[in-house]
Amino acid sequence: VKATTIRAEVIAIGTELLLGDIVNGNAAWLGRELAAVGVNVDQMTEVGDNRRRIVAAFEVACSRADVVIATGGLGPTQDDITREALAELTGVRVVRDPDLEAALRARFAASGRTEFPTNNLRMADRPEDADILLNPAGTAPGLRVRHGNAVVYALPGVPREMREIFRCHLHDELAAVAGQGTVLLSRQLRTTGIWESEVSHRLADLDAELEAAGNPTIAYLASERGIVVRISAKAGDHASAAAMVDGVDARVRALLGDVVFGVDDDTLEGVVQRLLLDAGATVASAESLTGGLLGAALSTVPGSSAAYHGGVVAYVTAAKTHALGVSSDLLSARGAVDPDVAAAMAAGVRERFGTTYGLATTGVAGPTEQDGKPAGTVYLAVAGPPAGSDAGLRTSVRLVRLSGDRARVRELATQAALDLLRRRLSGLAEDPPPFSIRT
Amino acid sequence: VKATTIRAEVIAIGTELLLGDIVNGNAAWLGRELAAVGVNVDQMTEVGDNRRRIVAAFEVACSRADVVIATGGLGPTQDDITREALAELTGVRVVRDPDLEAALRARFAASGRTEFPTNNLRMADRPEDADILLNPAGTAPGLRVRHGNAVVYALPGVPREMREIFRCHLHDELAAVAGQGTVLLSRQLRTTGIWESEVSHRLADLDAELEAAGNPTIAYLASERGIVVRISAKAGDHASAAAMVDGVDARVRALLGDVVFGVDDDTLEGVVQRLLLDAGATVASAESLTGGLLGAALSTVPGSSAAYHGGVVAYVTAAKTHALGVSSDLLSARGAVDPDVAAAMAAGVRERFGTTYGLATTGVAGPTEQDGKPAGTVYLAVAGPPAGSDAGLRTSVRLVRLSGDRARVRELATQAALDLLRRRLSGLAEDPPPFSIRT
Numbered sequence: 001v002k003a004t005t006i007r008a009e010v011i012a013i014g015t016e017l018l019l020g021d022i023v024n025g026n027a028a029w030l031g032r033e034l035a036a037v038g039v040n041v042d043q044m045t046e047v048g049d050n051r052r053r054i055v056a057a058f059e060v061a062c063s064r065a066d067v068v069i070a071t072g073g074l075g076p077t078q079d080d081i082t083r084e085a086l087a088e089l090t091g092v093r094v095v096r097d098p099d100l101e102a103a104l105r106a107r108f109a110a111s112g113r114t115e116f117p118t119n120n121l122r123m124a125d126r127p128e129d130a131d132i133l134l135n136p137a138g139t140a141p142g143l144r145v146r147h148g149n150a151v152v153y154a155l156p157g158v159p160r161e162m163r164e165i166f167r168c169h170l171h172d173e174l175a176a177v178a179g180q181g182t183v184l185l186s187r188q189l190r191t192t193g194i195w196e197s198e199v200s201h202r203l204a205d206l207d208a209e210l211e212a213a214g215n216p217t218i219a220y221l222a223s224e225r226g227i228v229v230r231i232s233a234k235a236g237d238h239a240s241a242a243a244m245v246d247g248v249d250a251r252v253r254a255l256l257g258d259v260v261f262g263v264d265d266d267t268l269e270g271v272v273q274r275l276l277l278d279a280g281a282t283v284a285s286a287e288s289l290t291g292g293l294l295g296a297a298l299s300t301v302p303g304s305s306a307a308y309h310g311g312v313v314a315y316v317t318a319a320k321t322h323a324l325g326v327s328s329d330l331l332s333a334r335g336a337v338d339p340d341v342a343a344a345m346a347a348g349v350r351e352r353f354g355t356t357y358g359l360a361t362t363g364v365a366g367p368t369e370q371d372g373k374p375a376g377t378v379y380l381a382v383a384g385p386p387a388g389s390d391a392g393l394r395t396s397v398r399l400v401r402l403s404g405d406r407a408r409v410r411e412l413a414t415q416a417a418l419d420l421l422r423r424r425l426s427g428l429a430e431d432p433p434p435f436s437i438r439t
Numbered sequence: 440v441k442a443t444t445i446r447a448e449v450i451a452i453g454t455e456l457l458l459g460d461i462v463n464g465n466a467a468w469l470g471r472e473l474a475a476v477g478v479n480v481d482q483m484t485e486v487g488d489n490r491r492r493i494v495a496a497f498e499v500a501c502s503r504a505d506v507v508i509a510t511g512g513l514g515p516t517q518d519d520i521t522r523e524a525l526a527e528l529t530g531v532r533v534v535r536d537p538d539l540e541a542a543l544r545a546r547f548a549a550s551g552r553t554e555f556p557t558n559n560l561r562m563a564d565r566p567e568d569a570d571i572l573l574n575p576a577g578t579a580p581g582l583r584v585r586h587g588n589a590v591v592y593a594l595p596g597v598p599r600e601m602r603e604i605f606r607c608h609l610h611d612e613l614a615a616v617a618g619q620g621t622v623l624l625s626r627q628l629r630t631t632g633i634w635e636s637e638v639s640h641r642l643a644d645l646d647a648e649l650e651a652a653g654n655p656t657i658a659y660l661a662s663e664r665g666i667v668v669r670i671s672a673k674a675g676d677h678a679s680a681a682a683m684v685d686g687v688d689a690r691v692r693a694l695l696g697d698v699v700f701g702v703d704d705d706t707l708e709g710v711v712q713r714l715l716l717d718a719g720a721t722v723a724s725a726e727s728l729t730g731g732l733l734g735a736a737l738s739t740v741p742g743s744s745a746a747y748h749g750g751v752v753a754y755v756t757a758a759k760t761h762a763l764g765v766s767s768d769l770l771s772a773r774g775a776v777d778p779d780v781a782a783a784m785a786a787g788v789r790e791r792f793g794t795t796y797g798l799a800t801t802g803v804a805g806p807t808e809q810d811g812k813p814a815g816t817v818y819l820a821v822a823g824p825p826a827g828s829d830a831g832l833r834t835s836v837r838l839v840r841l842s843g844d845r846a847r848v849r850e851l852a853t854q855a856a857l858d859l860l861r862r863r864l865s866g867l868a869e870d871p872p873p874f875s876i877r878t
Contacts, residue, residue, distance in 0.1 A: 016660050018480040020470030021669070024463055027485070031459025041457040042492065046466070046483035053481065060499075076636040077659055078646070111840060117636040119643075137844060158661065160847065221460055285731070285752065291738030292724070295731025295752040302806055302845060304730075310758040313724065313734040315749035319792060323749065353758060367741055406741060 013072035015048035037175035062150040072157030087127035100124035137164040275425040276307035284353035285311030286345035324348035335371035342381035357384035387427035452511035454487040476614035501589040511596030526566035539563035576603035714864040715746035723792035724750030725784035763787035774810035781820035796823035826866035
């Protein structure tokens, strides 16, 4: 197997990066995507909205790399000058593209406003020699030019637009060039409710064995949504690489067990929705500390109204009684952060919304304690038929102790609630070892 | 006032940055710190654990800048090679520092472990010409060398250690050189509900005038939460710089009007909470397409239960009737995406939760249309006393047309709902020109 090595550089354009007003998440995202298609990134650069420096950065990157990907500087304002810098780089004029102008005007007209901001027309400009990469997520298109032996792609700095243009226009093109003779496959196993140190402890022997052989390999990534185990394999053809990935996948799952909830782009809310739809079941949410985050997660995926009917945010204690029917005696005896309160919230919302399941959260988001319970103390409850049945009622409560700041505790509590419903729907243990994610 | 301009570059070292396994938060942090002491960062670079490329990156940065700050590559493992690269850069040997070695061994002994990992001794190495910058937060010290006309600082990549060494050893040294007679102040004006192109259009003349004079200046940042206008000023003392910022602040507000909702770290939800508390008022949320995001926003800030009591996610149509009392005749005649439905949701949740205000969202999140209405069509409603009054009931509805994918539409709808309540509480126009944020 002879791998063609494609060398890439990334240039992020924008004075706000140099001032630290924003963190360069685009570069990291591109790094991951390029690695996944087998393209090596040698260097990344951040440069301000300064034409001379932008051109110089392009010039030097093109002298070293096969592929240069730039982000930023394609918006409508006067300091968005990537178009002009590219034209200077390749020695051509900037021209206004009539198709882009027509599309911009049509988009504007559809927005219902009357006075077209002429600045916007800058987004219809392109270097005369540039190919247009249409933007499925916004207004400013991407651009592609050649300079010397390098191909230069310029993408908008808005993360969502940058990603969509990459997916539509760059991904397959780069994978095709990089993959000649070699197939690099990777798969991410997504986990929830387990520490990174526990993952690495359980996989230590497997990791050492794989590292000694060199291919396939595993790596751990601590993401906002749980620890990810990435399996990568190189081979001469797709089937061989896939077989290698499958082999490691099975071994990792045997070691980690049911904390693995999905692969690659799977999300916990997407997995839960699929399980609900498969079971012909519905759910309603009853939230205290999460304040709506659980409902927002359950309604993330298009078409989620088939499974998620809605719910109640009972943020103050009185609302737990009037909107969910939790006994006020129970609340005054125990406070709101209590397993029986969680159970009553789940049962109450299930009854009021007429859904198969009710899913509830109550706890202390922080930063300070509440009723003598420390920040991060969270009770979750699910009420509905027992696993594998569609009749009967079983309510289970799970206590989790989460660390991190207020936002993190609320996010982790939401994930833990989704995981509880996943476990019920999948017939897994509903109170596994303490739920925690390293913060 | 004559400002001494110190030009800096930042070099972050580590293959994990190029693979996107971590985001380069260190660079952004350094960017902010350097801007605050009046040092201009011209360029940032990320390079992998490759000695030739690290040396080349140092060489070129030193040829352009007065100060070069590197992060990463100072740990104990074989791929930590910043020490060796610096020695190659300045043409000296790497030597083992006996004081550092003694400190390492003492630190290890204090940890209670028995077998000293010899790799750790790499952290006692330094280029022969390097000054040691002791690490108050960890093991690996920082290093300082001179090359050509530049001073090079090498700091560990662990964020906490990097920050502590910067604070102890670099901050005052750089501030002293950069700040000879100069104070740099900046303020961010945060807006909502206005396009970036519209901001730059309205500020074009002011921007041109300021740019011609050079100080103070304004810049625009498109963030996920709205467009930000940053005002920066340099002067010989704090009072003069503050007066310059205040002067531009007033001119920007005069041109942008009430779309400016706050400054610096203000958030829309934080501003709304403060307005509610100031008015002694409370709010409940009734959500359809936002699915809980509005409640989550209203409960973001610690102590928000004093103003936010909770709400209902009426995700399916039937829930709008059973949980909020919206007329089923109205719903079957008009569908759920309708101004009168929004108004009835706001009024219904206000009544059920007994709050001062009810705030409602209904609309089409997408990706597909609903009841003949295109994705992005959203009605928002607020029910409660008229502005400036605490009695009476006035319900107003705002139609917004949002662009972007499903997640973006839901997020923007949440922001627009918060903005509607902000406008009611502040006595501002409740139906300003169409709400939109460039996506």
